[in-house]
Amino acid sequence: MHPKKLFLFDFDGVIVDGMYEYWHSSLLACEKYLNSQDICIDQNLYKQVSNIFIEMRPWIKYGWEMLIIVHEITKTENPLNNNNKINFQNKYHQNCKEILLKNSWVSEDLQKCLDKSRKYQIDKDFDSWVKLHKPFYEVIDFIERIKKYKINSGIITTKGTIFAEKILERLNIFPEFVFGYESGTKVEIASKLSKEYEIMGFIEDRRKTLVDIKQNSYIRHIPCYLADWGYLKRNDKNNLPYEIKLLKLKDLGQLVAN
């Protein structure tokens, strides 16, 4: 048995609801850094998150994909809208790939545009930027509570580490680890951590990520929980495989009760 215990958490959709921030930062990135002739960004768009964007969020894995979605929503011709969103979702990865190709973009550059947009806002007005995130206080309390059981907490996110850390600091959460997209895939990170820690659970709102963990023979013993308060696709909660459990905010406490 490992002497040290650890609980793992995803960040977006699990610790914070950052929907408004995703929309705001992606719009700003498209407006300021993308140089696309195909889009028109009206300042009124910043006032309210597009419903299409909210509906697309469960499909998004990496930040750069948000720029693609915002680009498609703000196109002057053939924008992504209610009529074609299902088609887009059905071939989500293929569509993203085709849009990259068509515009001669590479994902790393789009990610840099998003990171620059976040950095710009942080330098200009850090508090306003942080306030775009709504914390799930039940999760924050849980992270605090597990300390009493001598359980460490680790956050693995597809965000840049620096941005997650800035928000966590403001929420007064100081986890043992924060791993961003720079550190590799979540499966890789969990595998490394499992050499040193007994991982008590992983709370994540992306079903596919949990399935990947369960399909890896080295880490399939990690108890996996799908956060039902996160960004889920319509059918994500149904027929969960590999003993992945659906978790509600009110049931968090039970994870360490026994």
Ligand SMILES: [Mg+2]
């Ligand atoms: Mg998430």
